[in-house]
Amino acid sequence: xxxxxxxxxxxxxxxxxxxxxxxxxxxxxxxxxxxxxxxxxxxxxxxxxxxxxxxxxxxxxxxxxxxxxxxxxxxxxxxxxxxxxxxxxxxxxxxxxxxxxxxxxxxxxxxxxxxxxxxxxxxxxxxxxxxxxxxxxxxxxxxxxxxxxxxxxxxxxxxxxxxxxxxxxxxxxxxxxxxxxxxxxxxxxxxxxxxxxxxxxx
Amino acid sequence: xxxxxxxxxxxxxxxxxxxxxxxxxxxxxxxxxxxxxxxxxxxxxxxxxxxxxxxxxxxxxxxxxxxxxxxxxxxxxxxxxxxxxxxxxxxxxxxxxxxxxxxxxxxxxxxxxxxxxxxxxxxxxxxxxxxxxxxxxxxxxxxxxxxxxxxxxxxxxxxxxxxxxxxxxxxxxxxxxxxxxxxxxxxxxxxxxxxxxxxxxx
DNA sequence: GTCTATAGCCAGATAGAC
DNA sequence: GTCTATCTGGCTATAGAC
Numbered sequence: 001x002x003x004x005x006x007x008x009x010x011x012x013x014x015x016x017x018x019x020x021x022x023x024x025x026x027x028x029x030x031x032x033x034x035x036x037x038x039x040x041x042x043x044x045x046x047x048x049x050x051x052x053x054x055x056x057x058x059x060x061x062x063x064x065x066x067x068x069x070x071x072x073x074x075x076x077x078x079x080x081x082x083x084x085x086x087x088x089x090x091x092x093x094x095x096x097x098x099x100x101x102x103x104x105x106x107x108x109x110x111x112x113x114x115x116x117x118x119x120x121x122x123x124x125x126x127x128x129x130x131x132x133x134x135x136x137x138x139x140x141x142x143x144x145x146x147x148x149x150x151x152x153x154x155x156x157x158x159x160x161x162x163x164x165x166x167x168x169x170x171x172x173x174x175x176x177x178x179x180x181x182x183x184x185x186x187x188x189x190x191x192x193x194x195x196x197x198x199x200x201x202x
Numbered sequence: 203x204x205x206x207x208x209x210x211x212x213x214x215x216x217x218x219x220x221x222x223x224x225x226x227x228x229x230x231x232x233x234x235x236x237x238x239x240x241x242x243x244x245x246x247x248x249x250x251x252x253x254x255x256x257x258x259x260x261x262x263x264x265x266x267x268x269x270x271x272x273x274x275x276x277x278x279x280x281x282x283x284x285x286x287x288x289x290x291x292x293x294x295x296x297x298x299x300x301x302x303x304x305x306x307x308x309x310x311x312x313x314x315x316x317x318x319x320x321x322x323x324x325x326x327x328x329x330x331x332x333x334x335x336x337x338x339x340x341x342x343x344x345x346x347x348x349x350x351x352x353x354x355x356x357x358x359x360x361x362x363x364x365x366x367x368x369x370x371x372x373x374x375x376x377x378x379x380x381x382x383x384x385x386x387x388x389x390x391x392x393x394x395x396x397x398x399x400x401x402x403x404x
Numbered sequence: 405g406t407c408t409a410t411a412g413c414c415a416g417a418t419a420g421a422c
Numbered sequence: 423g424t425c426t427a428t429c430t431g432g433c434t435a436t437a438g439a440c
Contacts, residue, residue, distance in 0.1 A: 053405095
C-alpha cells in the first residue's frame with residue numbers, strides 16, 4: 001500500500017511538472033503555437049513519455065486549465081471566510097488575482113475558435129465542474145453586488161460574469177507591462193478601476 | 203492605356219474578393235485555424251492563383267487588416283467633419299462601429315502571439331501607416347476628452363487607447379450574441395456603457 | 405514508463421503546362 | 423494568371439526495444 005502510494009506520489013509530482021510547463025507555454029505562445037516537442041523539452045523527458053501521462057495535446061491544455069481553475073477556487077474560498085468583505089470586493093479580489101497571474105506569465109490562453117480543443121474541454125468533467133463552481137460563486141457575488149447597489153442591476157448578470165472572465169485574458173495589461181513604464185501593481189489597479197467603475201450604476 | 207487600366211481594375215476586383223473571404227474567415231476561425239486551401243475554395247480559385255496575388259498566408263492577413271483599418275479611417279473622417287460631436291462621442295462612435303463589425307462577423311482576429319505574422323505586419327508599411335493614423339486620431343480625441351473632463355485625466359492616454367482597441371476584439375459581445383437573448387444593438391450599448399463609464403473620472 | 409525512431413498527416417508553398 | 427499535381431517541412435501520435 002505504501003509502495004503504491006509512493007509511486008502515485010511520484011507520478012503526481014511528474015505530472016505536476018508537466019502541467020507547470022504546459023501552463024507557462026500556453027501563457028507564452030498560446031495553444032496553436034505551442035508544440036508537444038517544446039513541452040517535452042521543457043519538462044526534460046521524451047515526447048512519447050508525455051503521451052503515457054496525457055492522451056493528447058488537447059488533454060495537456062485541459063489539465064492546465066483544470067489546475068488554474070482549482071487554484072482560483074482556492075483563492076475564492078479564502079474570501080468566503082471573511083464576512084467583512086463586500087460582494088464587489090470579493091469580485092475585485094478574484095479579478096485582481098487573475099490579472100496578477102496574467103502579468104506573471106502564468107495565465108494559460110486558449111483560443112475560443114479551435115474546435116478540437118473545445119471538443120475535449122466540453123467532455124472533460126473535471127474542467128466543467130470547476131468552471132461551473134467558479135461561475136456559481138462569481139454569479140452569487142454578482143447578484144449580491146447588484147442588490148447592494150455596487151453593480152448596476154440593469155445589467156444582465158451573465159454580461160457582468162463574462163466581462164470579468166474576459167478581463168482575466170485581456171491583452172491590455174500585457175501591453176502596458178511591455179511598455180515598461182509602470183509597475184504591475186499600478187497596471188492592475190488601473191484595469192480594476194476602469195472595469196469596476198464601468199459596472200457601477202451610472 | 204485604357205486596356206491596362208481595365209486589367210488593373212479586374213485585378214483589384216479579384217483581390218478585393220480574396221480579401222473579403224480572408225476577412226470573413228479570419229473573423230470566423232482566427233489566423234491559425236484558417237487554411238489557405240479554405241480561402242482558395244471560398245474565393246473559387248486555385249490555391250496557386252492566390253499566391254500570384256499574395257506572397258504568403260501572412261500577407262493575406264495583413265491585407266485584410268489594411269482594409270479594415272482603411273474603412274475605420276473612413277468612418278473616423280466622417281466624424282471629424284461634424285464639430286457638434288464631442289471628443290468622447292467620436293471615440294464612442296468609432297468603438298461602436300468596431301463592435302458592429304465584430305457582431306457582423308467581419309472583424310478579423312489576429313493572435314498576438316504568432317511571431318511570423320507579427321514579423322510580416324511590422325514590416326508592412328501600408329499596415330503600419332494606417333495603424334498609426336488611427337492611433338493618432340484616437341489619441342487626439344482621448345487627450346481632448348481628458349481635457350474636457352469626460353475621460354479621467356489621471357489615466358495614461360495609451361491605456362485608454364489600448365482599452366478601446368481591445369474592446370473591438372473583446373469576446374464578450376460575441377458570447378452575449380451567441381446566447382440569443384438580446385439584440386445586437388442592446389449588446390453594443392451595454393459594452394459601450396460599461397467601457398466608457400469605466401474611463402470616466404470617479 | 406522511459407527512450408529512439410518513425411509513421412501518418414496536413415498545410416504552406418511551388419513547378420510547370422496551358 | 424489560372425490550373426493540376428507535387429514538394430517540403432513540421433507536427434501529432436505511436437511502435438517497439440529496454
